[in-house]
Structures are given as structure tokens and as C-alpha cells.
Amino acid sequence: MKTKALKRRREMKGTLARQLQQVQLGQASLVPFQLHHQSSSSASSSLSNPSFFHNILGQDAADVNLPSLSGAGANADADADDRDFILSQDFFCTPDYITPDDQNVLNVFDCNKENVPCPMSPDKLNTVKSKRRRPDCVLLNPLSPSLSGRQQVVELANDTFDMETDEVKLDKTSVSGAKKIHSYVSQSAIALRCRVMPPPCIKNPYLMGALEMDLDPFGNQRSKCAGFFPALTGGDGLSRYHTDFHEIEQIGAGNFSRVFKVLRRIDGCLYAVKHSTRQLHQDTERRKALMEVQALAAVGSHENIVGYFSSWFENEQLYIQMELCDHSLSMTKSSQLLTEQEVLLALHQVAKALQFIHERGIVHLDVKPDNIYVKNGVYKLGDFGCATLTDKSLPIEEGDARYMPQEILNEKYDYLDKVDIFSLGAAIYELIRGSPLPESRSQFLNLKEGKLPLLPGHSLQFQNLLKAMVDPDPVRRPSAKELVQNTIFNKVLRNAT
Ligand SMILES: Nc1ncnc2c1ncn2[C@@H]1O[C@H](COP(=O)(O)OP(=O)(O)OP(=O)(O)O)[C@@H](O)[C@H]1O
Ligand SMILES: [Mg+2]
Numbered sequence: 001m002k003t004k005a006l007k008r009r010r011e012m013k014g015t016l017a018r019q020l021q022q023v024q025l026g027q028a029s030l031v032p033f034q035l036h037h038q039s040s041s042s043a044s045s046s047l048s049n050p051s052f053f054h055n056i057l058g059q060d061a062a063d064v065n066l067p068s069l070s071g072a073g074a075n076a077d078a079d080a081d082d083r084d085f086i087l088s089q090d091f092f093c094t095p096d097y098i099t100p101d102d103q104n105v106l107n108v109f110d111c112n113k114e115n116v117p118c119p120m121s122p123d124k125l126n127t128v129k130s131k132r133r134r135p136d137c138v139l140l141n142p143l144s145p146s147l148s149g150r151q152q153v154v155e156l157a158n159d160t161f162d163m164e165t166d167e168v169k170l171d172k173t174s175v176s177g178a179k180k181i182h183s184y185v186s187q188s189a190i191a192l193r194c195r196v197m198p199p200p201c202i203k204n205p206y207l208m209g210a211l212e213m214d215l216d217p218f219g220n221q222r223s224k225c226a227g228f229f230p231a232l233t234g235g236d237g238l239s240r241y242h243t244d245f246h247e248i249e250q251i252g253a254g255n256f257s258r259v260f261k262v263l264r265r266i267d268g269c270l271y272a273v274k275h276s277t278r279q280l281h282q283d284t285e286r287r288k289a290l291m292e293v294q295a296l297a298a299v300g301s302h303e304n305i306v307g308y309f310s311s312w313f314e315n316e317q318l319y320i321q322m323e324l325c326d327h328s329l330s331m332t333k334s335s336q337l338l339t340e341q342e343v344l345l346a347l348h349q350v351a352k353a354l355q356f357i358h359e360r361g362i363v364h365l366d367v368k369p370d371n372i373y374v375k376n377g378v379y380k381l382g383d384f385g386c387a388t389l390t391d392k393s394l395p396i397e398e399g400d401a402r403y404m405p406q407e408i409l410n411e412k413y414d415y416l417d418k419v420d421i422f423s424l425g426a427a428i429y430e431l432i433r434g435s436p437l438p439e440s441r442s443q444f445l446n447l448k449e450g451k452l453p454l455l456p457g458h459s460l461q462f463q464n465l466l467k468a469m470v471d472p473d474p475v476r477r478p479s480a481k482e483l484v485q486n487t488i489f490n491k492v493l494r495n496a497t
Contacts, residue, residue, distance in 0.1 A: 386399040
């Protein structure tokens, strides 16, 4: 009798361990359902007992981060099913986001399909779909430097996972009170998300003095569910943006996007989050928008390039979480004139950023003061929305025409890296003048022809360098590497150290 019980206990322990392993590998949380399916009274009573996992695993619940159930003990019978489900989600910490973290290998378009309402089917009313990543159509990052030769978007077809077969059928009783399920993000999952509180909004104590604002650490929990924003998400009510971030203020706006200063709840650090203003309904629009994050991710980390953290689709808008900078150079333009030394520092640092990306076969194609940010006196190149590959294997869409050389406007794409040099020259010329580039057509054309009016009070060496950068012949323009090595920066670099 004793041996039998021991054997049974070992079997259950083994089963659970396997199930735990599966779930941790990213599969759906089946544990409570499957356990529940063992309709024996012993199983269900075990489930309502907090020591069940403890016993079966033969280790302390705390060791595996089991959430405490002590508070739930009082009405254990009443909501045992519900709580068991929540237990599994809490336990495995599986946030019900629409977009997973690994942006490089997962097809974000298909992930978005999880938002698509499910056709109603009478025999599915009592089912809960387990959410799994759908690795059909894996999109390789075409801008990744690790891809050699002609870069291509490779789509790996096709379905190794079938959402339909992923269903876990539940007894009617186990979903008592549950509403009809209309989407892949089940109602119970939303309810669950509401119960699993977002992390508090706290200051990061390791960032001394970095965050001056006053925060009410639990302010966002008053709503009981900071991530539940039906009006904002328009779909299932799950907002990764609002769950993970506390929006502080808008800090910028471009032609297609708005940028916000945000506090990430979990780490208490400030970031910039940029999101498209329009909903991207078409697959082609989304692919195009994705180029920006793919470029940022492929470029990697560099002191003079705005840091990239993560990105996701939400409500058919692309969100990009970036390093927060103080401001862009366009904002300082009207307020204060930059000195030649400051402009040279900016030129040197952006040239270093360009050297870095050009060496990786990537070109920016939208270098201008608006897209050069400053953080603690360090200049950083941002807005990779037009970035493409030097080898012309990706679509080419140039940025702001005012900063573009004539050859790209004539669709000559042989020296794309030199387009960035021209744009940087034009941007620096604008900064040193302290006023926007000439709007009139003749002056506009003068710049494209490399004719720069004299800049009184500035060194000849500096003016010659600018002239070379905006040379109408791309071959005669210096490369980013040559720029970086120019002796003109010696003095400014000495002063900087
Ligand atoms: N990481 C950041 N930190 C601080 N400010 C930022 C950041 N990213 C963007 N901004 C601000 O937001 C503005 C718009 O951002 P961005 O240029 O990326 O948007 P866009 O829609 O691509 O613009 P564009 O009109 O150039 O196409 C920037 O000019 C800058 O002022
Ligand atoms: Mg921009």
C-alpha cells in the first residue's frame, strides 16, 4: 500500500516536472487544466491545497517562486478553478502580451493575428485556447550584419503549430461564469492580466538624482489593472505600452510618429518610446515600418547611436523603446547658436556613428539636425526610418530632400554612404549658420552644387571640410572614416578629454 502510494507520488512528480519544463520552454500553461482533467476528487482537492505543489515537487514552494495562496484559502471551494488557473499564470509568469520579446526571429505580423477575432463556433464556447508562439513565416532581419552577401528576407514556411489543435478542452463546470470566447486572447487571460498586477512604478535607486519627478509608486495600481485599456488598444484590452511603461510627456513628433518620455515600471529607468501615429493595416506598411527597428537592432550598440531596447506591435502601431536623449539638435537651433568647437564635436561624433554603420554595410539616408540627439553632451544619431543597405539589396527611400545630394534625387545609388556625408555636411552647415537651410530654389540648388557661401568668423580649414562634404561628386567627398581621422578634430578632442 505504502509502496503504491509512493510510486503514484513519484509518477505525479515526474509528470508535473515535465509539464513545468514544457511550460517554461514557452508552451502554454496546461498544468492546471490537465490536473483538473483528472477528475478524481483527490486531484481537485489537492489543487485547492497550497501544499500540493510543495508536496509533489518535494521542495519548498519558495524555491520555485510559488505565489502564496494563503490568502485564497478562505474561499477555496468557491473559486478553486479560477484560482488554479491564476496560480499557473502567476507561477509561470507568462505575460499575455501579443508580441513576444525575440523580435529578430519572430514574425510580428502573424503575432498580431492573435488579435484577430475568432469566428464563433458553438463547440468552442467551452474551450480555452492556449497561446503559443506561431513560428510560421519567420522573418530574418535583412539588415543583420551576420547575413552575408545578398541579404534577403527569408520566410520560413510554415505551420508547425496549429492553433486549432492547441485547444485544451475544459469541463463546463471549470469555466462556470466564463463568457463566450471571441478571440485568441481569452477573456480569462484578460481577467488574469488584471489580477496579475503590473510592477509598481518606482524610482531606480541606482540612478542617483536621475529622476527628479515625484512618483506615486502604486498610483497605477489603483485601477487594479494598469494594462487593461480597452479604449486604447481597441481589441482585447491588453496594452504592453501601458502595462510596462508610465507615460510622462511627449518629447517629439515626426512626420509619422510621436515620441514619449516614459518610465519603465519594472526597472524605474527612463526611456523614449516612439510609436507610429497611424495604424498600419497593410502588411507592406508594417514591413516598411519594421525596417527601422531591424536597422537599429542590426547596427548594435555604439556610443554615438541612439540605444535600442525593444519593439512591438500594438493596436496595429509599431512601438520602439529607445534610449532617452535630452533633445535633438533642431530644438537648440533657435535658442542658442553652437560654437565652431561644439559643431566640430557633433561632426566628429556623428561621423564616428556613420563610420560604424557604413562598416556594417548600412546607410542612414536621413541625417539632419532633427535626427541628431544630445545626451549629457554626447551626440547620437537616431531615426533609422530610412536606413537601408549599401549594396542596394533593400528598397531605397531617401529622407528629407533638403539634405539630400543631387545624385540620389536623380536615383543614382552607387555611393549611398556618400549620401550620408553630404547630408551631414548640410546639417553642420545649417547648425553653424544657426538658421534653417535656404528655402529658396536658387540657394537650395547652390548647396546641391557644392556652393557654400562664406561663413564669416569660421576657420578656412572648417569651411573647406564642409565644402568637401557637400561636393556634388560623391567620389570626391571624404568617407566617414577619413572624416573621423581629419586633423581638424585634434584640438576639439584634446579639449574634450
Ligand atoms: N530617443 C530619443 N530621445 C529624445 N528625443 C527623441 C528620441 N527619439 C526621437 N526624439 C524626438 O522626437 C522627434 C521625432 O522623432 P523621429 O525623428 O524618430 O520621428 P520620425 O517620425 O521618424 O521623424 P521624421 O519626421 O524625421 O520622419 C525627434 O526629432 C526628437 O526631437
Ligand atoms: Mg526624424
